[in-house]
Amino acid sequence: MAQTTKPKTDLRDESRQFALLVNSVTDYALYMLDPTGLIQTWNPGGQRIKGYVAADVVGTSFSRFYLPEEAEAGMPERNLRTAATEGRYVAEGWRLRQDGTRFRASVVIDPIWEDGELVGFAKITRDITERFEAQEQLLQAQRDLLQAQKMEAIGKFTLGLAHDFNNLLTIVANCLDLISLKVKDGGVAKLIDTAQRAAERGALLTRQLLTFGKGQALVPEPVDLAAIMAECEALLRRSAGDAIALTVEVSRSLPTLSLDKAQLEAAVLNLVCNSRDAMPKGGTIFITASARRTKDPSVADAVEKPYVCLSVQDNGHGIEMEHQGRVFEPFFTTKPIGRGSGLGLSQVFGFTAQSGGFTELQSELGKGTRVNVCFPVPEY
Structure with missing residues (x-):
């Protein structure tokens, strides 16, 4: 009796090759849309990134992945129009998973033409949340460093200014004290008292400047x-x-x-x-x-x-x-x-x-x- 064997998949079939390729990719969501934005296909990468199985999304609008305010503003439709008129749409943005959490997505939309007629779109989505957050942390660290360097430079300048101003105030205050010993009453005494209070206020401001410049003991x-x-x-x-x-x-x-x-x-x-x-x-x-x-x-x-x-x-x-x-x-x-x-x-x-x-x-x-x-x- 002749032994029968299970026929192997014919990889010469281009459609079969394409299906195997798409279903083997898990790092990218690869799927097709009809001209109105309804989802026609779904791959394991889409399920891994967005959490939906094919039965949940096929036949529904891809606008469900957008933030509500962006969907209401018509962004999904605009993106399709851009892809159709300009030949491709490429962007980054926030998208929604099935559980409602957000992720940062790198998105490419390509139009599919057949005999000059738009028959749909090919859409590729990649989750770049980790890369985006790492870049944001790096930018924040750079901003913090620049701010620290700026404050240090201002502090050095302020410290020198405060010391010089304090020396001048000391001379003014000492002179006012000596004058007040000889003028006890009258209009001049009141003017001296006013000047002394102003000098005390100046001394307080100087101490605050010294504190900022780290010169206050x-x-x-x-x-x-x-x-x-x-x-x-x-x-x-x-x-x-x-x-x-x-x-x-x-x-x-x-x-x-x-x-x-x-x-x-x-x-x-x-x-x-x-x-x-x-x-x-x-x-x-x-x-x-x-x-x-x-x-x-x-x-x-x-x-x-x-x-x-x-x-x-x-x-x-x-x-x-x-x-x-x-x-x-x-x-x-x-x-x-x-x-x-x-x-x-x-x-x-x-x-x-x-x-x-x-x-x-x-x-x-x-x-x-x-x-x-x-x-x-x-x-x-």
Whole structure:
């Protein structure tokens, strides 16, 4: 009896070859659309990337993969028209999986013509989410590095300027003190008193500049953050004003820090005053603190280590995106003329950096601003 064998697949059949090729690809979603955008075929790559089996999508519009707002705006149809008129559509964008999660897609759409008639489209989609996120992280690291370098350059300039200005103020203050010894009353005495107060104000501004430029001598000591906040809470409430509800929630279980107590209190006061000025009609300020493992974003190749982050958050008008990169620069302010020196946040930034920490800003127009000052936990 003759032995029968199962016939092998005939790879000379081009349609069979194409089907084997498409069904063997799992890194790309390869499928065909009819001229209106209805899905005609589906391969294992489409199932792996987007989560749908063929029965779920064949016969439905490929617009289901687009973000809802893009589908409503007619983007899928525009992309098909572009492919038909220009010969190809190539782009990157966000698409949706079956479970509703987003992924970054590299998309190519080619028109299929037969005897001069458009009979459909060939569509190729590749998931490039990992590459996109890696590029975004690299760009963010580059932006953080440039910002750190800019702030360092401004700090050096500010430090030199503050020292020179301080020397001039010292001479002015000493001369006023000597004159005041000889003039005790009358109109001249009042003028001298006014000049002395102005010199004191100038000295305060100089100290803030020195803090930003890391030229202010700090006197660190063991600090219980919860105890410090309890001590200065009454002052913070008076500074915030009656129209603002201020809440302080700082756990007593946080690690002890090594900080200059006076500079810490000044930094928190500056943040509260900034929040107050952002809410002229009243609002809320929340002061909280938490321990977390993180790394300084301004330091290249920084390693994670324990920090304690103090947060001051308000529900004010927020800060425009184009200004957020400059708010810690000395003399930069978004307040009206005469309402601020532009040195409050620079003092916060300089003190935090000189203490070995870093500052974070999160703000959205109409929703408020949050500033985190993060200090390293000492290693004993």
